[in-house]
Amino acid sequence: MFSNSMILYQTHVKLDQSAMKPVTKLILPILLITSLIMMSACSENPDPYQPEPYVKLDHPEWSKNAAIYQINTRQFTNEGTFNAAEEHLPRLKDLGVDILWLMPIHEIGEKNRKGTLGSPYSVKDYYSVNSEFGDLEDLKSFVNRAHDLGMYVILDWVANHTAWDSHLVEEHPEWYARDWKGDFRPTPWWDWSDIIDLDFSKPEVREYMTQAMKYWVEEADVDGFRADVAGFVPVEFWNNVRRELEEVKPVFMLAEWESRDLHAEAFDMTYAWSWYEAVEQITTGNAEDLSPLYVYYSWNESAFPKKSMRMTFVSNHDKNAWEGTMYENFGEGLEAAIVLSVVGEGMPLIYNGQEAGNDRRLEFFEKDPIEWQDHPIGDLYKKLFVLMKENSALWHSEWGATMIRVPNSSEESVLSFVREDGQGKVFAVFNFSDEWKSVEFTESLQYGEYINFFSDEAVEFDESSTLEIEPWDYRVFVK
Secondary structure (H helix, E strand, C coil), X not given: XXXXXXXXXXXXXXXXXXXXXXXXXXXXXXXXXXXXXXXXXXXXXXXXXXXXXXXXXXXXXXXCCCCEEEECHHHHCCCCCHHHHHCCHHHHHHHCCCEEEECCCCEXXXXXXXXXXXXXXXXXXXXXXXXXXXXXXXXXXXXXXXHHCCCEEEEEECCCEEECCCHHHHHCHHHECECCCCCECCCCCCCCCCEEEECCCCHHHHHHHXXXXXXXXXXXXXXXXXECCHHHCXXXXXHHXXXXXHCCCXXXXXXXXXXXXXXXXXXXXXXXXXXXXXXXXXXXXXXXXXXXXXHHHHHHHHHCCCCCEEEECCCCHHHHHHHCCHHHHHXXXXXXXXXXXXXXCCEEEEECCHHHCCCCCCCCCCCCCCCCCCCHHHHHHHHHHHHHHHCHHHCCHHHCCCCEECCECXXXXXEEEEEECCCCEEXXXXXXXXXCEEEEECCCCCCEEEEECCCCCEEEECCCCEEEECCCCEEEEEC
């Protein structure tokens, strides 16, 4: 439209201006202005059939091949303090950890408290540090030491609710949700009797919470947040939080939720709850075949944008405290589940103590320190993290390669796939059953020469190859 109007205008101006009628002189500028307006309108309303990127945020570059580690400060050391936890940072760096997620650091409410020490998710004051863990200077020291080692720290943030005796209850009672009787209410349908819900229809609540989050980025130099029950809080609140935090520094945001809409403008990563549930069902014999896992990977690839990240795990504070240890929940399939959490799509999480082979359900409302020791589980994670960081096919989001299913002769119990980019290729096979399998592969994607990652043996796959694999075993071949 713009170019045609310019041609029209140029044609007219070649005429003898004195011969032009007054009406013509009036029409020409109007045509030009009209065409410019239409061009602007077209730029504001792009082609409706042209695809647009769903994820509009940029992940921190350092998250591309990161592993995340959850610290339950109360149980992490005998002292249960930031200073004592800081002593473990070189060990965690050597393990291959990049992102340190601290469970809530704030003062805990006393009214309706559960247990002796209470839940860290019952926040009394968002600007406070729980004296059980230390003080603000101790937290800053922990963050600074992590940064010196090339690691990043995110804080657990509980936006949905506060403790009953939060100072906000007295200062701003209108900021809280109410039940049908007009009383403060815990989150509906849950047994969270030690907390009461905030009302996010109030602009003042959103502004207060946003400013509190910005405070910790500005004051303690933390690198982002893990948002507790993120889906219970409106997504537009999180979208704005991300924008305001990014004005301070680039951040990494993890949502305790499983929803595509949170990835668009707010969160880098969401929980892969469905992945956990699928693998748990399979390893505990509560699934007839691998269908739950195939469903997860189908949905993850089809419904979640490529630029999103999902967090894969075999334990976290909720699973360990309320449902069972990693051994209880995955049985003989534990190692296979761990390997899949790293070489499959997703950022792997370690819950503190896993690397020491912790076989206890850690107390949640009492002191119950982890017993630290060297353990094969820690060795396995360390070895896998080296592979994940070095092989770009295993990186996260748009930096990594999509899993491509390799059909095999035992697909009811054997998972096989390839991840490949221009720099690396990984062919992985998992026997999620208690029987030996002799596996044949029906397509050519996996053809080539590899190194068996765990044995360092050279292996070649072609049209005649058959793989013998033990019960609950796994193979990772690297090219």
